[in-house]
Amino acid sequence: MPRKPLDEIDRKILRELVANARITSSQLAERVGLSSSPCWQRVRRLEEDGYIDGYVAILNQEALGLGETVIVEVTLERHDDEALQRFGAAMLALPEVIEAYLTTGEYDYIIKVAVSGTSAYEEFLSKKLYKIPGVRHSRSCFTLRCIKNKASFMPLSLG
Structure with missing residues (x-):
């Protein structure tokens, strides 16, 4: 299935999620200039289209004893x-x-x-x-x- 091309709002959403994957939906919507519902729908579409593979926590290996x-x-x-x-x-x-x-x-x-x-x-x-x-x-x-x-x-x- 072909992916829908990214527009500037999609790119803004992706940049914000790369910077902080724990951002709330309302914060994300505010930062990209959308209301919450359309922003959430775009995030879901980006996930379904394969632009977002998942969300991760980057752990401090040294703090975990794996320095x-x-x-x-x-x-x-x-x-x-x-x-x-x-x-x-x-x-x-x-x-x-x-x-x-x-x-x-x-x-x-x-x-x-x-x-x-x-x-x-x-x-x-x-x-x-x-x-x-x-x-x-x-x-x-x-x-x-x-x-x-x-x-x-x-x-x-x-x-």
């Missing part, structure tokens, strides 16, 4: 659909993996892992990542500090 973020590049032994699907399913099942991307280039996947420290990461590697069939190689990089952490991005204009 280390590791970026891991993974190479698989094979690249057929079955191997890619198996690895993707494994990433979905690992709670430490907070992002996973199938990529182009030297590595097949880049994953972002939250752990409590180097020993927890070693355990993640040995007991989880390296137990996944088809993993040939990985390279890890511990991050020093998060400069920006956003769940999504809404461009000022589309097209």
